[in-house]
Amino acid sequence: MRSRIILFILGLFVWFLLSWPPDLQHLLVGVLVAGFVAFMTGDMFVQRPQLFTHIKRYFWFAYYLPLFIWECIKANIDVAYRVSHPDVPIHPGIVKVKTTLKSETGLTFLANSITLTPGTLSVDVDQDGGFLYIHWIDVKDKDIEIATKIVVERFEKILRRIFE
């Protein structure tokens, strides 16, 4: 039930942003459609709705966003340098890294963050073993432990506090 309410509020919010400025006609249609969608698919949306009430997690998320944007800008400058250099300086390869995150949302966010940060692209996730396969444009070390330290750890600590 709580999962349905969260989906309803989120859907209504996005609908209002799409049909800006809000008025009565849009409100009625939005309530009807958001209610129908929440009724049909709401139970699949959130697995653990009780986490939405932890205020601390929002603060960690607010801390995570600027860090993520900064890494994203660094990644872009890195790619621009590699692409515009006459020799194209790359040493690509697929490495394996470990993660201690278990929840699906946490793993999704970790894989997405890894894709948008310098030189790495997640290829596959092994949820049972807790492994990620990462395509790395400039492989610094083939060892699992050291690669984990370089690629995963800066996000993992924060994401654990948000999603676990």
Add this chain to the structure above:
Amino acid sequence: MNNIFGIIFIFVGLAFDFFGCLGLVRLPDVYNRLQASTKCVTLGTCSIMFGVFLMLGFTPAGIKSLLCIIFLILTAPVSAHAIARGAHRSGVKLWKGSVVDRYAEDKEGKE
């Protein structure tokens, strides 16, 4: 004032999009090309949208461009992930200068 900042953001976005497309041409294999196109085109396009938002303010079009940024950041890495995984599973080889391929090693071990 907002107009000037908006134009600066749009130009930065165009420059990053250009580098992304250059990477698509210059880099050797699927995975490296995905790296360049995903990173540069995501942030470049987000930057263009943010420039549009700065120029238009809280009008219907400006708010829609903000929403587009959120959807783009959520979906672009997922699609890159799906293409890379699909390419590897259907047997696309890594570039000959690649250093290591742990994914192929692990898959061979399982079969």
